[in-house]
Amino acid sequence: MFALGNGYIGMRGTHEDMSGEPGSTLEGTYLNGFHETEAIHYPENAYGLARINEFMLNVPNAKCMAVSVDGQRVGLESARIVSYERSLDFRQGVLVRTVEWELDGGKRVRIESRRLVCFGRKHVAAIEYRVTALNFGAALRIEASIDSAVTNMQAGDDPRVGSAITGPALLDDGRETTGRGVIVTQRTRNSGFLLGTGIACAASGVAAITASDCADGRAFEATLAQGETLTVHKYIAYVSSRDVAREEVAPLVRSELDRAVQDGFAALAAEQQAYLADFWAQADVEIEGDDALQQGVRFNQYHLLQSVGRDGKTNIAAKGVTGEGYEGHYFWDTEIYVFPFFLFSKPEIARSLLQYRYAGLPKARERARQMSHTRGALYPWRTIAGEECSAYYPAGTAQYHINADVAYSIRLYLMATGDFDFIAEYGAEIVLETARIWTGIGSYDREGCFCINAVTGPDEYTAVVNNNYYTNAMACMHMAFAASIADRLRSERPEDWKRVAAAIGLDDAEIAAWRAACADMRLPYDEALGIHEQDDSFLSKKPWDFANTPAENYPLLLHYHPLVIYRHQVCKQADVVLALLLLSDEFQIDDKRRDFDFYEKVTTHDSSLSSCIFSIIAAEVGYADKAYQYFLETARLDLDNTHANTQYGVHTAAMAGTWLGVAYGFAGMRLTGGGLRFAPTLPAKWQRYAFRVHVHGGLLEVTVDAGATGYRLLNGEALAFTHHGAPVALSQAEPFKRMESQ
Amino acid sequence: MFALGNGYIGMRGTHEDMSGEPGSTLEGTYLNGFHETEAIHYPENAYGLARINEFMLNVPNAKCMAVSVDGQRVGLESARIVSYERSLDFRQGVLVRTVEWELDGGKRVRIESRRLVCFGRKHVAAIEYRVTALNFGAALRIEASIDSAVTNMQAGDDPRVGSAITGPALLDDGRETTGRGVIVTQRTRNSGFLLGTGIACAASGVAAITASDCADGRAFEATLAQGETLTVHKYIAYVSSRDVAREEVAPLVRSELDRAVQDGFAALAAEQQAYLADFWAQADVEIEGDDALQQGVRFNQYHLLQSVGRDGKTNIAAKGVTGEGYEGHYFWDTEIYVFPFFLFSKPEIARSLLQYRYAGLPKARERARQMSHTRGALYPWRTIAGEECSAYYPAGTAQYHINADVAYSIRLYLMATGDFDFIAEYGAEIVLETARIWTGIGSYDREGCFCINAVTGPDEYTAVVNNNYYTNAMACMHMAFAASIADRLRSERPEDWKRVAAAIGLDDAEIAAWRAACADMRLPYDEALGIHEQDDSFLSKKPWDFANTPAENYPLLLHYHPLVIYRHQVCKQADVVLALLLLSDEFQIDDKRRDFDFYEKVTTHDSSLSSCIFSIIAAEVGYADKAYQYFLETARLDLDNTHANTQYGVHTAAMAGTWLGVAYGFAGMRLTGGGLRFAPTLPAKWQRYAFRVHVHGGLLEVTVDAGATGYRLLNGEALAFTHHGAPVALSQAEPFKRMESQ
Incomplete structure (x- = not known):
């Protein structure tokens, strides 16, 4: 909940001074895009399965502080908490914590910490740490250090959590004491990255302070009179060779620390405030009449800002940089949920998200070849650096709609910004290359319908089906958009057209084939029920027996074999209902209402991507109460931990869905x-x-x-x-x- | 090719005296049913996936012999082969090998070995090993030993081969020298079995022979005059705690060795001959006009006899006891391919195969619960001791037809033997319990058809589909048979009926539901083409582009991602065409011909289970040339290694399919x-x-x-x-x- 981040560094909300204490929750510090790779082993192999997992590493914990009074450690073992408060003001961007401890023997200290991860300085975080002797005078010692012996969470039964590695993943590559702290250099075993973690510390507040090196850090000692306060400022920098050349890693840590020390904590806090003032001026959502919802909406917006990568090389993970759920992978969540929020609130970030996809084109082309497509590019279902990392293809690689989702976001970008320069330079190549997959995977059936078989739509409780409505409809949108982009480029920017068409070997026949496929696309519709069928067979399946499913059996994926789920009429999340939103103009309002009515009954919302979409469509079709109810479920999903897994990280898609619920919904x-x-x-x-x-x-x-x-x-x-x-x-x-x- | 077995012990055809020589092929000795277990790890977990793999272990190689002349080892390093011959007479059951070696320096020896694995003695094998000094007189040493440091093959890219363990799987648990050999006791790490491997050796043929213990065996030394022969008889016994109590393992090894030594090699060879005379009197197939086929047919029959378990606790693995392909697992191959051969040729073995399934009912009930079936039993797709071991469920657990296949074999058993006692005692419980799965998995669609969704039929190039014709038709047969068994039991054996119905809680309503489901079963048929559809969507898929598939891309499963295969109209093997055979009376001959014509065009026969079935139906519909061609492909599949993987073990289903091709086909x-x-x-x-x-x-x-x-x-x-x-x-x-x- 109190995790801090700047789109690059993510620090979980754990305390500076209680790492490893009994009952302490998962420590974690993450760097967006910084990952290890590991071979994926299947108990039964098959051709073309994803081979390499990229996963986010837990990096050294640089926020560690330890306080002793007369040699006695201040912590749960020999002290008790008298009072405690934490707060995070979204206008300040500083996590403030105040604790009063009473040590065995009766001495009382107050610890006040202020922590920030600089929005304006990608590599930098800082802590102001103040310790006051409340009812005594005594020798105080504060150690500020780095804990570099960190590990990742282990994968267990829940497929959504944990990684395959055990033990420390980072190998020591040197450490340097700088006279005011330390710089630790480490490397990853397989992905070949170098990581520098550095701290620079200074103390103030009392006259005589003794500073010395301690294990992986810096110690400060002073004798405090009653009422006196010793303050330590700790500046932190993380740099990896994913950002700069290997030889520049340590120098950049050093220079960022130098600059931070020189500017001082107050300046960093002021920068932070200025950055946020600008953000809220563009993005703030105000709600009068429901303070809890108001809090939820802003909490979510704030976390999105903290989580999103903005350098064109990184993206936004399902859990942002707040936890290890889904191993730090990026999904379609970006394009369909998060992207619109940034597009309308902070468009330069939206643009950098598209640039990330452009950077991933070469890998996506490779993946298309592995999947036997002779042309085009297929984006990975889940990835960090572009490799397909989905180890369960029915709810992974089979979700070909990822291509259309990316194209959709580019189309929305163009509609919102009019920025055709971006299209000419980057977007067209993405849209055209990814459009080719549809004529590769699709085929005409005996009735002359263009069919897309053996894919999985958004709903992961129905896998590897034929003619998923969402996929087919989005593929139509995609191919039509691609054809229109080609037309516009050709007429408005013939040089760009020539360049792009030549680079990817695109000809008119292929574009004509897209138009034909669109015209003949099979879009399953059930006349009797007057609804769009989720896929060719969805309506023939047995309805799930919700009446006899106990509450503890949700989410179904943790309690039923995939085959049991797949053979039933049951949805994890919005699928047709999502198409109603994304392709809004293609439906009459009565269609939307019937579809909503039908799919609402069979949807568990076991995915956090679901409620916000149902809220929006409920609002559109006039179900105000339902719209509000679904919005509630989305807006405070993490604040109230309604999915009981916020400990593994926040749900960034649902957070963005909250904003969609206001703008698109209400x-x-x-x-x-x-x-x-x-x-x-x-x-x-x-x-x-x-x-x-x-x-x-x-x-x-x-x-x-x-x-x-x-x-x-x-x-x-x-x-x-x-x-x-x-x-x-x-x-x-x-x-x-x-x-x-x- | 020269592997020997008796349904329990399996010895690969490797040489006694060349283990570890350069270019030597995979050594392997296997005991049917003797297995290790290991947890299956999935890179992405899901509820209900198979958790434990059972896999056949390579057990100590007890056939090792080593010959030295004047201290010089006879082998490829310091000798060359002058002449070499091996033969296996299916009437004798003895593998005979004669090699003449010329050692560096010019000494020539002849080695003649005769090896048998006793059909009549489950635990016993024997070797007669004769070494003759051809052109010299010299000191000869023969060591007869056990190599207990064996390992299993490693799994690689081919999902059909190898296991997940590395290194030795058997832990030493003691060894005892007996004065004429050694008994080695070992245990498995996880499955908790004890294994005893023993040899007892004696030498004869020359006057002065010195015998002594050597490493894990017995050494014999003698000075031979030119032309003299030293003969060593080596008796081998394997016993595991899967057969007898742990404390009886070593004693049974000892007593079996005692008895073998006492009876002598000649007696064992005579027993072998008598056993085979009886077998061939019942089972022989004679073909005049094609010696190669005649050889193929008998080779296959002989290997089936060698491979099949007959103790009610074991079954016949896909590769028999000849190799590590498919890890020694039993599949539906037994019931649909191998069972009819034994039923009509050696019915007591067929009966024991059914008893194996009866023994597996408790595990099959457990598996049904894991798959959310509140009643009934679901047999594992692949297993040794009854645990579902299929680690890729779309081509494993999804093949629910296994239940109908078992019921089919019981129905055929009853029709062939009239043995209703067996039905009352064992068969009814299997048939009734397994029939219940169909009303559990199936459901009525909006047209009132009974549908079976999300299953995989026999064809593994089409997975997790709705209304697979084979499955639905076989489920019909199964439920109708179950209902008729219930009727007959009730009227003829009311006490048995009461016992069985009470034991499994079966009532009349359930039986009525079976009959209703049969009557309403959806059996997809395409009126336009006049063919049975493999499943609801098969005919809507894109035909595979065979014209542009190079020969080296077969089998497709090693060259295309499952999704690519699944979305195309392409079959690995007989599916509808198999139903034409098994449910022969339900089709007109014109139907069969049209189905054959259609499915032949889209079938790769990448599975060795396919050609024999196509041969049979080709014969039936009057395509004599095709029948013969497909029969050729089946009958010499292993002799000619047409699937290029006989090194991993013979193809027992295709071997039985050869017999089916004669009886059912021609x-x-x-x-x-x-x-x-x-x-x-x-x-x-x-x-x-x-x-x-x-x-x-x-x-x-x-x-x-x-x-x-x-x-x-x-x-x-x-x-x-x-x-x-x-x-x-x-x-x-x-x-x-x-x-x-x-």
Whole structure:
């Protein structure tokens, strides 16, 4: 919950001074993209299975502090806690903790720590650590060190947690004491990375302080009078050879520490505040009428900002940089859940997420060849550096929709920003290469329908099926978008077109084949029920016996063999219902309602990706209570630990889904080929809510209250959209309009 | 090729005296049913996956012999082979080998070995080893020993070969020298078995022989004059605690060795001959006109006899006891391929195979619970001692048809033998318990059809599909048979009925549900093509591009990701075509021909279980040339190593398929509810063929030549059947009839 991060460094919310104490929770420090690799061993092998796992490593814990009073360690073994408080102000970005200890014998100390991971300095974190002698005068010793003997969690029965390695993964490669701390260098066994972890420490507050080296750190001793405070500032830097050349790792640790020491803790805290002020000015969502939800929404936004990689080489893991669930892998969660949040709140980060995918194209091409596709690129279902890491292909590699999801995010990026330069330079190649997979995997059946067989859609309780509606519909969108990109490039930027087409060997016949496949795409629809079928066979399966499934048997995946789940009509998460959102214009509202009604009954929401989507569609089809209920489940999922696994890391997709729930859900925002539109409703419990979106070059603030919706152009030239179907135009001359509620 | 076995001991055909020589092939000695267990580790776990692998261990090599002349070892390092011959006469059951060596320096010795694994003595094997000084007189030393430092093959890329353990699997538990040899006791690490391996040796042939102990064996030394022969007899016994109590292992080794020594090699060879004379009198297939095929057929029959367990605790592994392919696992191969051969050739062995399944019922019940079936039993797809060992469930646990296959074999047993006592005592409980799975897994669709979803049929290139024709049709047969068994028990043996029904909690409603499911079973049929669909979606898939698949890309499973294979119309093996055989009466001949025509085009026969079935149906539908061609592929599969993997063990199912190809194929034999029938044809190349079948209490000889078919009742009271539809009745009064060919 109190994990800190800056999109690169992630520090779990554990205490500086209680590592290894009885009852202490999992320590963890992670660096986005920094990973080890290990061969995947299958008990029964098959051709083309993912061979190499990339997984996030737990890196040295550089926040360790240890306090002694007259030689007596302050900790649970010989002291008790008198008072305790922690807080994290999302405007400050500093984790504040105050503890009062009473030691055996009665001496009382107060420890105040302030910790930050610098948003503005990728490699740097810092701690201000203040110890006050409350009722005594005595010798105080504070050790500030690095614990480099860390290990990763072990995989157990839950497939969502843990890695295959045991014991320390980082091999020592040298350590250097600097006179104010230490720099530890380590290397990974297989992935060949070098990692530098450094600390630089200084103490102040009393006259006579003795400083000396201690094991992997620096110790400060002073004799405190009653009421006096000894303060230690500890600056931390992590650099790996994934960021810079190997020989620059240690120098960069040193220079980042130098700069931090020179600037001082107060300057870092001020930078932090400035960064966040800018962020909230663009991204803040306000909710009046439900403080718990307000907290949940901002908590989630804050964690997204902390978790997302923004250097074009990293992405956002399912658990951000907060825990080892899913081994630090990136999934489609990025494109379908997280990307829109950043696109509309902090577009430069959205762009860097797309650049990450561009960087992954060569690996995706390799993977396509392994999967017997002679052309095109197939993105990995889960990965860090681009390798397909899914060791259970039915809910991994089989999810070919990842290609369409990436293309969808590029399409949305183009619609929101109009940035065709990006398309010409990066996006087109991604979209075109990944579109080719559909004519590779698909085929025409005897009725002349274009079918996509043996794939898995978003719903992982139904695997390796034919004509998954979501996949087929998204493939249509993808191929049509690819064809339109090709047309536009050809006419607007013939040089770029020539370059891209030549680079990937694309010809007109292939583009024509995409258009034909789109036109003939099989999109399963059941006339009798008037609903879209999740796949060719979903409706023929036996409905799951929910009435006789005890609560403790959820999530089903931990209690039933995959075959048992697969042969039933039961969904882990939104599948058709997600298509209703992403391809919103292709459905009538009655279709959406029938689909929602049907799929709601068979969905367990065992995936944290589900409730937010159901909330949005419920809002759209007029189920205000359900929309609110599903939103509640999403918005405080981690704060209330409703999935009982937040200890393995936060759920970044659900966090982004919360923002989607406000903008797409309650405010009915859609950005489609038909333009931008809103259809705001106000949840009964709320008095007012407001959010902001970057779109079409402007920053728009939307404020909804009981009577009306206010639209204000905060910057930008002009903006046009619809409000419940009625056209609205804002401009610098007329930057605000208030529209009556429906 | 020269492996020996007796259904318990299996010795690969490696030489006694060349273990470890350069270029020597895999040494291996196996004991049917003797296995180690090891946890199966999945890179991504799921509920209910098979947890424990049982795998056959390579046990100590007790056939080792080493010869030295004047201290010079006779072997490839310091000698060359002058002449060499090996032979195995299937009437003798003794592997004979003669080698003449010329040592460096010019001395020549002849080594003649005769080796047998006693058919009549489960635990015993023996070697007669004769060394003759051809052109010299000199000191000769022969060491007869046990090599107990053996290991299993390692698993590699081919999923069909090797195990997960590395290094020696057997831990030493003691060794005892007996004055004529040694008894080595070892134990397994996990499965907790004790193994005793013993040898007892004696030498003869020259006057002065010095005997002494040597490392793990016994050494004999003598000075030979030119032309003299030193003979060593080595008796071997293997006993494990899977056969007897732990404390009886070593005593039984000792007493079996005692008895063998006392009886002597000649007596063992005579026993062997008598056993085989009896076997061939019942089982021999004669073919005139194709010596290579004649050899293939008998080779296969002989290997089946060598491979099959017959103690009710063991079964027949995919590779018999000849190699480590498929880790010594038993599959459905037993019931569908091997069982009919023994049923008609040596019915007491067939019965013991069914008893093995009866012994496995408790484990099969456990497995059914793990698979969320509240009632019934689900047999493991692959196993040794009853545990589900399939580590890739789509081509393992998903093959629910295993239950119907077992029931089918019991039904065939009852039809052939009329042995209802066996049904009452064992068979009914198997059939009823396994039938319950179908109403557990199946469900009614919206059209009121009973569907079986998410299973895999025999064809492993199509996995986890809905309404696999074979599975559904066999489930029908199974449930109908179960209901009829229940009826018959109830009326003929009310006490047995009460006992069985009470033991498993079976009531009339459940039996009624079976009958209803049968009546409503979905059996996919395509009206346009007039063929049975392999499953609901098979015909909608893209046909495999055979034209552009190079020969080296077969078997496909080693060159394409499962998803690539699964999404195409391509079969590894007979699936619908197998149903045409097993449920013969349910199809018209035109149906069979159309099905054959269609499925032949899409089948790779990458499985060795395929060609024999295609041969049989080809014969039935009048494709004589194809029948012969497929028969050729089956009959000499191992002799000619056509699948390029005979080194990992023989293909017992294909071997039995050869017999099926003669009886079911060319002779058109069927035993169904409609009775016994023949419809013999004579392959163009043959002058004559003959085979024998135990059926209805008699032993019938069928002889087919160009003009007619002769039916002779060799023993039994009377027998009635049809010949090309015409009734034939044999009796003691009239034991022979000759029927004109069609």
